[in-house]
Structure formats: C-alpha cells, structure tokens
Amino acid sequence: MGEALAESDELVDELLSADIIVAGVPMYNFGMPAQFKAYIDNIVRVGRTFGFDRSRGDVPYWPLVPEGKTLVILSARGDYDYGPGRRLAHMNHVEPGVETPFAYIGITDVHRIAIEYDEFADQRLRASIATAEEAVDKLVRKLARPEAHATAA
Numbered sequence: 001m002g003e004a005l006a007e008s009d010e011l012v013d014e015l016l017s018a019d020i021i022v023a024g025v026p027m028y029n030f031g032m033p034a035q036f037k038a039y040i041d042n043i044v045r046v047g048r049t050f051g052f053d054r055s056r057g058d059v060p061y062w063p064l065v066p067e068g069k070t071l072v073i074l075s076a077r078g079d080y081d082y083g084p085g086r087r088l089a090h091m092n093h094v095e096p097g098v099e100t101p102f103a104y105i106g107i108t109d110v111h112r113i114a115i116e117y118d119e120f121a122d123q124r125l126r127a128s129i130a131t132a133e134e135a136v137d138k139l140v141r142k143l144a145r146p147e148a149h150a151t152a153a
C-alpha cells in the first residue's frame, strides 16, 4: 500500500508546498485530458487533502488544504465560445471539472485563462493568444504583489 501511494504522496507534498498552482489543461472531448484527471485522483487524498469521518453524520467530508492557495487554470480549445455565458459554455467541462475537486480539498481562489480557435489557425487564434497572454501578464502582476496572497507569518 505504502509503495502504491508513494507517487501520490509526492504529488500531495508538492501541492501542499505550493502557494500558486498553475495547471495547463487543454480541452479533450469537452473535458480535461485523462492525464490531468489521473493527477486529480492522486491529490484528492483522504487524510491528506480532505478529511472523512462517518461519525460526523450527513456531511462526513471536509477540506484539509490550508487556506491561501491559488489555482490558475490555463486552457486551450480548438473551437470557440466555451467561456461563461457563451454559446458552448454548457459543453465546457474543463474548468468546472477541475475547480470542483480543488474546491473540495480547500482551494477556491481560482483564475481561468483560455485560448480558443486553435483548430481555425487564423487571425482569431492569433487574437485569442494575444488576449490570453495579456491576461497572463496582468494576473502575474496581481499575484506577484505580496498583499494579493498574503498569509500569516
């Protein structure tokens, strides 16, 4: 058992030692790639990132990851209009699929930046990349300010 969990332990240690988690998660058939799902299955760990105690009654689960961490989801998709409120938003299970398990373990400060139009390979893709790069620069400036994610010393 210990051997089987060694890699999961390492991934949990890495997660717990990070202030900011940057996840590159392209859209594969409307959801996250299998590799990223496997990562999530390794870091959502009872006793390490969430608690479970049946004696608590109807809600026996609680998050164990200390407050103050930030998740940045960098995504890419071939088609377009998957953003909140857009035409295909209901088919986008990438960010929601990532955010739900992270929130479950206690990471709720989330930023999303995505590139669209990859499969069109035209001016719209170039514009989408430029917009995403600007958003990344702005986010880096925000997160680099110590007060943006200050934790108790």
Ligand SMILES: Cc1cc2nc3c(=O)[nH]c(=O)nc-3n(C[C@H](O)[C@H](O)[C@H](O)COP(=O)(O)O)c2cc1C
Pocket (backbone or CB within 6 Å): 026, 027, 028, 029, 030, 031, 076, 077, 078, 079, 080, 118, 119
């Ligand atoms: C297996 C697979 C499935 C894909 N499914 C979708 C999809 O459901 N919707 C979409 O808009 N693009 C889809 N795409 C396009 C990718 O999201 C897009 O090309 C993205 O830029 C790939 O990122 P990557 O090069 O980091 O893998 C898919 C690509 C692959 C390889």
